[in-house]
């Protein structure tokens with residue numbers, strides 16, 4: 045069993061306040077960029093706990109929002125780092141509102157990321173919805189290394205599928221058929237697995253998609269690493285809010301043993 049992302053970059057000590065440099069629309073999502081030139085270079089698949097530095101409760105009479113875990117979506121040579129956001133509630137709304145010059149409180153990079161392909165493997169990079177975020181920085185690393193790969197992305201409709209432009213040369217599936225294949229991204233994966241017996245999978249997306257990827261790969265005997273989601277309060281192993289069961293009856297903490305885990309560790313993705 046591989047240990048995903050062993051030897052990972054460690055977070056700088058404490059929470060850092062980084063300046064927002066850009067906030068861009070990306071279909072149904074926002075891409076929030078910060079200047080992190082002084083921070084550690086993240087490994088693909090690592091995440092950070094982020095919160096708005098000001099108005100982080102939305103107003104003095106409102107309940108404060110907790111910092112939230114977001115995958116690091118991209119890191120540029122000038123030190124800019126990006127997070128992909130979806131406005132799904134008051135906390136993410138505040139993050140989506142951040143403008144150039146405002147502060148973002150960041151703890152990270154945290155967790156274990158994706159492993160490189162083993163000799164002779166070709167990677168299938170498989171993502172769904174906002175879960176494509178860590179696959180962008182992964183693909184950047186694969187391109188830089190000249191590593192063979194295929195990118196398969198799934199979205200609900202055309203507006204959400206605009207986020208596919210974050211990655212190069214993807215095959216896209218949409219639920220409504222408005223872009224690419226009509227159906228699930230896992231159908232694209234099954235077709236690729238039939239074509240190429242050398243495939244190994246790196247995946248991130250909503251739990252039902254990850255469970256389908258896990259089951260397909262288990263049936264086909266294909267190695268897979270999955271970037272898991274879990275509710276996270278601390279992000280560094282203290283609160284045990286993020287535990288998920290392993291196949292062997294023990295538990296893993298998604299924030300420190302993951303978020304990227306070898307699929308063989310799991311009976312299923314819940």
Ligand code: FES
Pocket residue numbers: 275276277278279280281282283284285286287297298299300
């Ligand atoms: Fe606290 Fe994982 S988020 S232990």
